[in-house]
Amino acid sequence: MKTFDYARADSAAEAVRDHTPGTMYLGGGTNLVDLMRLGVAEPDRLVDVSRLPLDRIEQAGDRVRIGATVRNSDLAADPGIRARYPMLARAVLTGASGQVRNVATVAGNLLQRTRCAYFQDVTRPCNKRRPGSGCPAIAGDHTNLAIMGASEACVATHPSDMAVALTALGAEVHVTGTGGDRVIPMPGLHRLPGDEPERDTVLEPGELIVAVELPPPPPGAMVYRKVRERASFAFALVSIAAALDVGADGTVAGCRIALGGLAHVPWRAERAEQALLGGPATGEAFLRAAEAELEQASPLPRNAYKVPLTRNLIVSTLEGLAS
DSSP: OOOOEEEEOSSHHHHHHTOOTTEEEESSOTTHHHHHHHTSOOOSEEEEOTTSSOOOEEEETTEEEEETTOBHHHHHHOHHHHHHOHHHHHHHHTSSOHHHHTTOBHHHHHHOOOOOHHHHOTTSOOTTTSTTSOOTTTTSOOTTSOSSSOBTTBOOOOOOHHHHHHHHHTOEEEEEETTEEEEEESSSSBOOOTTOTTOOBSOOTTOEEEEEEEOOOOSSEEEEEEEOSSSSSOOOSEEEEEEEEEOTTSBEEEEEEEEESSSSSOEEOHHHHHHHTTSBOSHHHHHHHHHHHHTTOOOOTTTTTHHHHHHHHHHHHHHHHHO
């Protein structure tokens, strides 16, 4: 591991003010420290923000503000989150293990890097680590990688379960930096690879997430479901965060769908949502909506299974919510 300087910030303003090129922020460290051990991340300086007073979950009118350093386990156990936003609590509980959730922070969860094996192996080329070096996953092992929104530069997927739920809920990410404060909607924090796969998010150098704000929960029922290779500590092959509001006449009055495990970002299924609004809440309608969304899929030979898997997951999830 490369040697580095360490400092502990007493406030978000101090952390941002002291940011210099080569500086990285340290929260729970469950992803960053692993990448440092592998030689993927090599910061010159770490600024520890884990003890900043950003560890509260607060009700603000009909909205909820979640501090950036709230631990994942505390978020999932919060009575208000469990009652009003059950899909978010469930998404957090399906991520990692209990030990990791006790350390990992909300902001760190959103900013975790891809688990693509080529990205984590410094002996192999990877456009995310060394832009222009190539993406060996395209011709190599891409079994669990992207079928939506990928590019010739990168087919990695974003690993966060929490981010999928926050995308479906339409959360807002509050950040601060030398240029001041700003609010980034979800979707919108994460970016597709394009020809700059090294950039996972729209954050500018030195910007720090200070909170995530939840709007009022959508009407109807909501759920988070995750398909994975084993029951514990496994990233999603495909996941879904969905909220469905069915009117008294049996038509869809509201619908929100976000998908995980498919793209470089948590994928908001806008085509499926538009196809469902105002129509019947039936299995046939759910199937047509899923197929409309998956028209955008461009699977590689070894991950084409994700297309029928995603279609079936959308349909079965919506049928469950409608019933």
